Amino acid sequence: xxxxxxxxxxxxxxxxxxxxxxxxxxxxxxxxxxxxxxxxxxxxxxxxxxxxxxxxxxxxxxxxxxxxxxxxxxxxxxxxxxxxxxxxxxxxxxxxxxxxxxxxxxxxxxxxxxxxxxxxxxxxxxxxxxxxxxxxxxxxxxxxxxxxxxxxxxxxxxxxxxxxxxxxxxxxxxxxxxxxxxxxxxxxxxxxxxxxxxxxxxxxxxxxxxxxxxxxxxxxxxxxxxxxxxxxxxxxxxxxxxxxxxxxxxxxxxxxxxxxxxxxxxxxxxxxxxxxxxxxxxxxxxxxxxxxxxxxxxxxxxxxxxxxxxxxxxxxxxxxxxxxxxxxxxxxxxxxxxxxxxxxxxxxxxxxxxxxxxxxxxxxxxxxxx
Numbered sequence: 056x057x058x059x060x061x062x063x064x065x066x067x068x069x070x071x072x073x074x075x076x077x078x079x080x081x082x083x084x085x086x087x088x089x090x091x092x093x094x095x096x097x098x099x100x101x102x103x104x105x106x107x108x109x110x111x112x113x114x115x116x117x118x119x120x121x122x123x124x125x126x127x128x129x130x131x132x133x134x135x136x137x138x139x140x141x142x143x144x145x146x147x148x149x150x151x152x153x154x155x156x157x158x159x160x161x162x163x164x165x166x167x168x169x170x171x172x173x174x175x176x177x178x179x180x181x182x183x184x185x186x187x188x189x190x191x192x193x194x195x196x197x198x199x200x201x202x203x204x205x206x207x208x209x210x211x212x213x214x215x216x217x218x219x220x221x222x223x224x225x226x227x228x229x230x231x232x233x234x235x236x237x238x239x240x241x242x243x244x245x246x247x248x249x250x251x252x253x254x255x256x257x258x259x260x261x262x263x264x265x266x267x268x269x270x271x272x273x274x275x276x277x278x279x280x281x282x283x284x285x286x287x288x289x290x291x292x293x294x295x296x297x298x299x300x301x302x303x304x305x306x307x308x309x310x311x312x313x314x315x316x317x318x319x320x321x322x323x324x325x326x327x328x329x330x331x332x333x334x335x336x337x338x339x340x341x342x343x344x345x346x347x348x349x350x351x352x353x354x355x356x357x358x359x360x361x362x363x364x365x366x367x368x369x370x371x372x373x374x375x376x377x378x379x380x381x382x383x384x385x386x387x388x389x390x391x392x393x394x395x396x397x398x399x400x401x402x403x404x405x406x407x408x409x410x411x412x413x414x415x416x417x418x419x420x421x422x423x424x425x
Contacts, residue, residue: 074110075110075111076110078108078110078111079107079108079109079110080105080106080107080108081101081105081106081107081108081115082104082105082106083101083102083103083104083106084103085103086103086120086121086122087103087118087119087120087121088100088101088102088103088118088119088121088154089101089106089115089117089118089119090115090116090117090118090119090154090155090158091108091113091114091115091116092113092114092115092116093109093112093113093114094112097116097155097159098113100154100155101115116158117154117158119151119154119157119158120151121150121151121152121154122150123148123149123150123215124148124149124150125146125147125148125149126146126147126149126165126168126169127144127145127146127147127220128144128145128146128147128169128172128173129144130142130143130144130221130223131143131145131173131176133176133177133180133181134177134180134181135180135181135183135184135185135188136181136182136183136184137184137185139185139224139225139228140225141180141185141188141222141223141224141225142221142222142223143176143180143219143221143222143223144219144220144221145172145176145199145217145218145219145220146217146218146219146220147168147169147172147203147214147216147217148214148215148216148217148218149168149207149212149213149214149215150212150213150215151211151212151213152211152212152213153211154211155211156209156210156211157210157211157212160209160210160211161210164207164210164212167207167210168203168207168212168214171202171203171206171207172199172203172217175198175199175202175203176195176199179195179198179199180195185224185228188222189222189224192219192222195219196216196217196218196219199217200214200216200217203217
């Protein structure tokens with residue numbers, strides 16, 4: 056019996072020793088502080104790590120988390136300066152910088168911060184109208200942060216940031232704002248369309264202007280080049296004529312070639328022959344007439360006298376044949392022109408030509424060949 060009592064007493068002593076050891080040792084996690092009271096009075100703050108306490112005398116009053124925390128407050132009704140009620144949601148970021156003050160200076164710092172935030176919001180929003188309140192979130196956040204930081208500093212709490220999550224105006228105000236925004240966007244769209252149409256017309260006009268200028272410039276250059284080409288051609292022909300020194304027979308032949316073109320028009324019922332043409336036709340008509348009165352044997356004899364047949368080359372024979380054909384055609388054209396001029400009204404008849412003997416004409420040709 057006595058042995059059982061001794062064993063029970065030993066067990067109670069061992070249990071007391073274990074409980075005493077457990078209560079005398081405290082392990083504090085990182086980023087936490089323990090507030091220790093000795094016989095109901097603040098004694099010290101335990102830092103992270105292993106700490107020893109006096110059992111049954113020292114006790115842990117509060118375990119303070121030093122990490123930054125976030126809390127979201129429910130929507131609160133606030134009245135603006137234009138007497139419109141809006142609901143504002145806020146989000147608060149805070150952390151404890153002094154565990155002793157956070158434990159002993161205030162009973163519930165979260166509730167105190169919430170009420171302080173609501174009253175500060177009412178003061179700030181009450182001085183702004185709805186439009187300003189909706190567009191001044193940064194200003195409201197800065198004002199809230201400064202007021203809360205100044206007030207919560209003596210509580211050992213640091214408010215790092217305050218954000219307004221939402222500002223909800225009444226439903227009727229939201230509808231009016233949506234209509235206003237829609238009208239504003241329609242106005243901007245109309246302005247942008249008008250500006251685009253204006254720019255398109257300006258660009259089109261500029262393009263047409265440049266196109267007209269380029270076309271006019273090209274036309275001008277074309278006319279200049281055409282005029283220069285015509286001037287050069289006339290100068291070349293003029294120089295060639297003066298260099299060749301043609302006689303009246305060549306000019307008369309050219310006049311005869313131009314006569315069909317002059318009389319080709321259907322409305323040309325009356326046309327005038329210049330005096331120079333009649334004079335030139337007198338000479339060529341006489342020459343061609345004289346040649347035309349000769350027979351084929353006589354013309355061949357005359358040509359044989361000028362150039363013997365054995366000495367006549369192929370080129371000379373071809374030239375002779377062409378000359379004979381041209382002479383025959385010119386004779387026919389001259390007779391037809393003379394007939395037309397004699398029958399036309401207001402026309403001047405060709406005078407009779409003083410025919411030049413064929414022998415003298417062939418002598419002139421022989422001299423030219425020589």
